[in-house]
Amino acid sequence: MKAISNPKNKSEDMCRQRLLRREQLAAELAPETKTDYLITLNSKTDASKIQIQLCYVPDKYVLNPISFEYYLSILYQTDWQNLETLALAILDDINNEVVPRWAQIVLNSANDKSSNGHRVLVEDRQPNWENVSLLRRLE
Secondary structure (H helix, E strand, O other): OOOOOOHHHHHHHHHHHHHHHHHHOOEEEOOOOOOOOOEEEEEEOOOOOEEEEEEEEOOOEEEOHHHHHHHHHHHOOOOOOOHHHHHHHHHHHHHHHOOOOEEEEEEEEOOOOOOOOEEEEEEEEOOOOOOHHHHHOOO
16 A cells, blocks of 8 residues: 655655755855855766756855765755756755855756757846846856
């Protein structure tokens, strides 16, 4: 007989997973808060076959790159429904822990040789923040 899943337990599990992921992200004081500058972190593991790129413009905090690797190792332990869900979870975690002025997450996946791959890009910014000349450098 199949066990009936309890939505409350599933919600609690998701909350625990989110907290565990976010605990890995170590934010440090930014060396400069008056100047806009771009930070890019890239990661790809053999196990996941997903390439992750995080670009962000820090505000008061910068993300410790080593903590980002720890974060990703926890992230890969979860069975994600799709790349879109994963990208949005990363963006939510970064926005919550680092609170950047602007953030962009790009995920690339090629699960098999017959596929051209799957790419997801999500982006967010603080209200009223804009620096077109800086963001043009990404193109």
